[in-house]
Amino acid sequence: MIDDNTDPERWEPVSIAALPRLKRAAETARAVLRAALDLALPHLCAVCREPVEGEGLCPACWSKLSFISRPYCERLGIPFVYDPGPGILSMEAIADPPAYQRARAAVRFDDISRALVHALKYGDRLDLAPMMGRWLSQAGRELLAEADALVPVPLHWRRHWARRFNQSAILAAAVSKASGVPIAARALKRVKFTAQQVGLSRTQRAANIQGAFRVPRDGKAEVVGRRLILVDDVLTSGATVEGCAKALLRAGARNVDVLVFARVAEAGRTSI
Ligand SMILES: [Zn+2]
Secondary structure, three states, rough: OOOOOOOOHOOOOOHHHHHHHHHHHHEEEEEEEHHHHHHOOOOEOOOOOOOOOOOOHHHHHHOOEEEEEEEEOOOOOEOOOOOOOOOOEEEEHHOOOOOOEEEEEEEEOOHHHHHHHHHHHHHHOOOHHHHHHHHHHHHHHHHHHHHOOEOOOOOHHHHHHHHHHOOHHHHHHHHHHHHHHOEOOOOOOOOOOOOOOOOHHHHHHHHOOOOOOEEEEHHHOOOOOOOOEEEEEEEEOOHHHHHHHHHHHOOOOOOEEEEEEEEEOOOEEEEE
């Protein structure tokens, strides 16, 4: 049988302007095919690639994850190596208090959690989101009990376009499903295309993110007087969530907390 599509005579001329659209359509088709295959094939562990039953992490890799639990700084959520007693803040929280009220993370950022985040972000492993969302909900239980809405850290539309989805929005949707707290999808916009934060110093990161986030006019109603939780995949220097929290508070949010999947966590030093 002759496949008509291989006959050059039948190829439609394609304008250069249509190429990005075609590329995107092909990527979407690939993602749909991949999702269909995922239903038929056993999952692979997102970290070690061994076949795994159920969700996308094998028991061996799961046991290597470093979940964060108390004692930690009540403000920043940085784990303490010993228990200094209830309500004690870290030196970092006292010396340089953030705009947001409290931050919580499910796990420490290490090789295992990095592999999970990368699989979700770049590997089309959206099947990991419900599991990661449950861990986030667990870590943020106290925050979620008092919150009006979740605000995913937005991507600039150019990066969103290139990556097809926002991993923070995927995680926020999973947290929303697990906790029942709704998402404020219009609350925050990334208005500045920022360079990747990787490789920048703490000061450079803060400068890079300056003016990057804004509450748009049609997002005000989702922000004013409300208790919000910013959701992101990884917290490194905190510059991104700090920029977001400042924009939300300036627009009239009553309180802003932060919930991330993984955080870089040197052991916190207590103030005593
Ligand atoms: Zn594994």
